[in-house]
Amino acid sequence: MNRRKFFRSALGVSAVATLPSFRAFTADTSLGGEIQAVKGSGETTRVERAAVEELRSNLRGRILLPDSDGYEVARRMRNRMIDKRPALIVQCVGAGDVTEAVNFARHYELLTAVRCGGHNVAGKGTCDGGIMIDLSPLQGVRVDPIARTARVAGGSLLGAMDAECQGFGLVTPSGTVSHTGVGGLTLGGGLGRLARQYGLAVDNLNAVDIITADGEFRRASAEENPDLYWAVRGGGGNFGVVTSFEFALHPLAYQVIGGTIMFPFSEAKDLLNFYPDYCEKMSDDMYADPVIFAPPGGAGNMVYFEVCYAGPHRNAERVLEPLRRAGKPIFDGLKAIDYVVLQRSSDDTDPRGTGQYLKSGFTTEISSELVDNLVEHLEPHPERGGMAFFQQCGGAIGRVASDATAFAHRYANHNLTVGSVWTTGIEDTSPHVRWTRDYWGSVEEFTHGFYANDEFAVSPTRAQQNYLGNTERLVAIKNKYDPTNLFRLNSNIRPSLGGG
Ligand SMILES: Cc1cc2nc3c(=O)[nH]c(=O)nc-3n(C[C@H](O)[C@H](O)[C@H](O)COP(=O)(O)OP(=O)(O)OC[C@H]3O[C@@H](n4cnc5c(N)ncnc54)[C@H](O)[C@@H]3O)c2cc1C
Structure with missing residues (x-):
């Protein structure tokens, strides 16, 4: 059947029932001529295998079903806590493949995930029972x-x-x-x-x-x-x-001055209290993120700063001196380094690469009360690690009006993230989640709104309101370009035209 005719045909799809939200989806590929899938609405549906084959023949890339080679790898996200099984994964090689996949998803009203690097901590790049539009082959x-x-x-x-x-x-x-x-x-x-x-x-x-x-x-x-x-x-x-x-x-000259400087954990409060003043005097070409980290396994807590100074090298000593003198460094790795090497330097050590549950929010001030709560609640634990870090904002970010783009949080000086991390497999995650929520409970009041890319376990209303004064305009644009909310696995803006 010609594919355009096929997409116009209503015969390829039949709604069956609403999937109970607590049940893990296991795609049933034993339905002979059909595969079972899930719609954006949560209803289960069946898609004719012939339609999947039709789609396959129109692609340059691959379609992976749960019994295909490569499916188990492709379905995985960076966060090991995420364990979802799409009914089909469409691996797109070009924009033509993406068009085919989007048309297919829309025709069957499938729950639709879009995956790029797979880093989204809440696993929004995948889904249970829907279609994953996998962009990983679309590189260049x-x-x-x-x-x-x-x-x-x-x-x-x-x-x-x-x-x-x-x-x-x-x-x-x-x-x-x-x-x-x-x-x-x-x-x-x-x-x-x-x-x-x-x-x-x-x-x-x-x-x-x-x-x-x-x-x-x-x-x-x-x-x-x-x-x-x-x-x-x-x-x-x-x-x-x-x-x-x-x-x-x-x-950008090839080398910046950057790396990690680490201090004894006993100095954590002093360092975090010193940090806001240091930021206040900083030029825009300086960036420093403080991290407090209790590694999984209960080894000693750490406090360190991730630094990048992209200004003239002759000024580096002067710019870095206050940080070096703020405590007694036990490791000083700040040096001239290729920017790309610095950009890769956390690839293997970033705690967000393990099982993880995070909460985050923007801050405008780092008060001593916030510092006390952060440091005092970071307990070592034999199975779980804990961490808190501030990612620095301000500078050029804050000089753009909050309605100039859809990103509204221009007021923020920092993005504070706290979380638990664990290195074991996907076991009972509830103690880790509970720990983060408790830790977060002690600092949330010091934050204002959150970074949409870190959204994890917040209500749909809160997610939408988090676009602040830009929400209404975003809803109008959503109505125009995605009125049925096909693209809902994100920090979602619900259309007001009935597709929510
Ligand atoms: C280790 C780690 C380090 C991080 N560091 C930073 C940081 O320094 N700065 C920062 O800002 N954030 C950082 N983040 C957060 C990061 O921005 C988000 O996790 C982001 O979602 C990752 O994008 P991704 O493409 O890898 O994710 P994916 O899980 O592949 O996708 C996430 C969502 O992005 C959307 N999406 C992705 N690609 C496309 C596309 N081409 N078209 C349309 N939609 C698309 C989809 O809605 C998808 O659901 C970090 C996260 C981790 C885990």
């Missing part, structure tokens, strides 16, 4: 050193982007761990080592190519579809699948 970076722009394919990782841009002595600000996806990080905002100097990732986004829920290819920039351009800069994956990002680039 093209730098135009004359125009100072980079075109980055929608499934690329930060490391590839950084390395290619640095090959030309150029950079665009991105996140701090190189295997994070450009897709999720950018669409939610994009905090990182150079954001105080050059703004968020979204502040450097010139344009996107995007397949919206109707399956149409659109370009969004200041000139074309400006409403969509505004919305994707902080509104997450709510509006479609971005197949290509175009970023503005800046010159």
Whole structure:
């Protein structure tokens, strides 16, 4: 059957029942001519195998069903706590594949997840029983050193982007761990080592190519579809699948001064109380994130700073001296380092790479009461680690108006994250979750709103309100480009046209 005719046909789909929310989905591939799946509404449905085969024949990439080779690897997210099983995974090689997958998902009203780097801590890049549009094969970076722009394919990782841009002595600000996806990080905002100097990732986004829920290819920039351009800069994956990002680039000498400086944990309170004053006097080319960490296994607690100074090397000693003198360092790894090496330096050690449960919120002030609560509640534990860290904002981020893009939290000085981490498999996670919630309970009152990319276990209403004064405008744009809420596995903006 011709695929366009097929998508118009109502015969391929039949609603069956509502899936109880507590039941883990196990895709039943024994239905002969059909596979069982889940709709966005939560109802179960059946999709004809012939339709899946039709889709397969229209793709350059692969379709993975639960019994396919590669399915077990492809379904996994970075957070080992996430254990979901999509009914089918469509591995997209190009924008054409993405269009096919979006049309298929819309036709069957499937619960739809979009995966880039798989880092989303809440596992929004996957789903139980729906379709995963897997962008991991859609990789590539093209730098135009004359125009100072980079075109980055929608499934690329930060490391590839950084390395290619640095090959030309150029950079665009991105996140701090190189295997994070450009897709999720950018669409939610994009905090990182150079954001105080050059703004968020979204502040450097010139344009996107995007397949919206109707399956149409659109370009969004200041000139074309400006409403969509505004919305994707902080509104997450709510509006479609971005197949290509175009970023503005800046010159960056190959080496920055950066790394880790560690102090005895007994100095944690003094250091965290010193830190706000240090930030106050900091130039935009300096970035320092304090971390307090109780590693899994109950080994000694640590306090350290992750630093990146991207200013003139001759000034580095002066800029770093107050930090070095704030305590008695037990390890001082601050040195001249290639930017790409620094960007990879936390890849293996970032505690967020284990099983993890996190809560986060933006802060405008780090009071001594907040510091006391953070330090006093970080208990060592034999099975579980705990941590808290501040990711620095301010600088150029705060000089953009809160309604200039969909990212509204321009007021924030820091993003505070607390969480528990564990290295064992997927066992009973409730003690870890409880620990984080208790820890978070002692500091949440000091925060205001949260980073959409860290959203974990918040109510749909709270998620939507978190767009602050931009919510209403985002709902109107959602109504226009995704009125049935096909793209709902994100920090979701619910359309007001009945698709919620
Ligand atoms: C170890 C670690 C380090 C981190 N460091 C930082 C940091 O320094 N700065 C920072 O800002 N954040 C950071 N984060 C948070 C990060 O921004 C989010 O986890 C983000 O969701 C990751 O994007 P991803 O593409 O890897 O995620 P995925 O799980 O693949 O996708 C998450 C969501 O993004 C959307 N999405 C992804 N790609 C596309 C696309 N091409 N088109 C449309 N929608 C898309 C989808 O809605 C999807 O559900 C970090 C997270 C981890 C785990």
